[in-house]
Amino acid sequence: MPGTPPAGKTGASAHDRRPAGDLLALARGGDGEAFRELVEPYRRELQVHCYRILGSVQDAEDLLQETLLAAWRGIGGYEERASVRTWLYRIATNRCLNALRTGTRRPHEHAARRPEIPLPEPSHHRAEPSWLEPYPDVLLDGIADRVPGPEARYEIRESVSLAFLAALQRLPPKQRAVLVLRDVLGFRAAEVADILRTTENAVTGALKRARRGLDDELPGPGPESAPLPESPRERRIVADFVRAFEAGDVDAIVALLTDDAWLTMPPLPLEYRGPDAIRNFLATVALRDGLRYTLIATRANGQPAFGCYLRDPRTPILHAHGVLVLTLTRDRITALTRFHDNSLLEIFGLPRSLRA
Template identity: 40%
Template sequence: MSAHTRLEELGVSGLGEVDEAAFSELAERHRRELHVHCYRMLGSFEDAEDTVQETFLRAWRRRETYEGRSTFRAWLYGIATNACLDLLAKHRPEPATGGEVLWLQPYPDRLLDEVPAGGADEPEAVAVARETIELAYLVAVQHLAPRPRAVLILRDVLGWPAKQVAALLGDSVNSVNSALQRARAGMREHLPAERQDWTGGDEDARTRDLVRRYTEASVATDIPAIAAMLRDDVRCSMPPTPGLYIGRDAVVGNWIEDGFEGMQGLRGVPTAVNRQPAIAFYLWQEEQSAYLPLTIDVLRITDGAIAEITTFHDDQFPRLGLPERLPADGTE
């Protein structure tokens, strides 16, 4: 149901006549997709939550300015984009550098499934939705300055025309087109070269087998087996802990071997975030007589090998809907 239809049902001609409860009902229908939009802009799940709340607050305060020239949804997207730009100006005046994003957080697939399908029945729309939520895309986009970042997402992800983006940002169409060119060039510098081979959520049998073998080798702390699954140019990071390791030797010598040193009693639980396969690892704690959350490994798989491992700390387990502990028999 459109906002206009809902307004007609309420017997009012504009948002200025709507009470707070009815306005909240209209806005809440767009919460998840606005959250995903803010997440693309910010790279942080938590910051996106705060920004959506700020968006709804601003929208309520400015409800009388909505004149119906655009859809209610587009109006909210405009407010959300500006709220993101304000947050970036205040808290992150400089974009990420060096290929890592310390504030990066995962986005659970179960919440991505809440985004309305819209035109996502079209194969191209499905591909865009998947590719632009994967961690590699998020990392690349965080290396762009805020305004080109906003232009890129509004134009290439949402499909807004340049004129509409220019009106939102208070720029000329020429400025928007120039910013888009710079943003696309910046993305090419940071995106994986094999973008067309990204696995995303399209897990074939070979991918599922690789994830299974990686999980089993990790539980067994079988370092040679893990090393054999990695690409020569594999990348590993663990936000918010600083450090980006590139290349099999660097990853195995400085990441995997150190991480597994003295570690016994692991269990792995499959999950999915950012439309990528992931494994939640639990470590046996004798004093608790249970396996407790340890880390989450998110994998990017290219051509049958692991191209990237992004590891997140145990504080992300609740958000992903993972159990807080596993009993001694390893069941959930």
């Protein structure tokens, strides 16, 4: 059998797809196209699964490719005791846990970059940096319609929100995996035990600890209180924010915040909580000395987001300044998450510079 799986293509429609049993038999015989057709329906959801566990879009894509390669090389040993989907999740989950355990994740070069100016004292300083990256909504297309198992507790929108994922990244890796498999994907305890090569009792214990840890970390109201994506209410809040931010109007921005709003800048372990702390940060850092930005709308993690471009009065070129994601609650903004790594713009299809 060849050493690498066939490259991903646009899959056949469900109407045209050959029976899984036929595809499996052909793939075991070395038919790369049959293997691709067999695993293609799960490609995107597996990438999102890796992203939830690792917090990085780039790492998730790397681990997805490793998963498909391992599945291609090991398909002869697939015993059909579980579905193809469960088998792929077993490979992906354990690859992710191995990557976390061995420290072989992609180096985060931007983490070492020092801020351009001294930052004000944060409201809270975490012990470790957050490696979380934003996930483009366009990559979620096609997986929201898959109905999770009966054990699932989280809707797709909640399970990719930045608040949920930031809390998830603070759990130990094994707890993280158990919670995602049980409460997000709806696998039964016995299935999770098989995926992780452990006992059902161990899964149950890890899930209880993970739920407690997640409850302690998740801030404020859940996503059910947020306006629906692309709804008139969401568009109005976003338009008000863009108008205020591009004008450098700190007071107008603060007027849009909830009383418990917070601002973070992964991977920096700093949190600015409350309108006063955020006002001070905006006035002394983000919008200091008349700095002005142009915001290009996109979406990340089911939330409004922007590519940020810094204006330079001496030139018509606008320079990339990372990605900004808003978390909304009712008619207000409850969180601003700023990612300064300009390499993230590429995964959103945004350029490194604009012409004014």
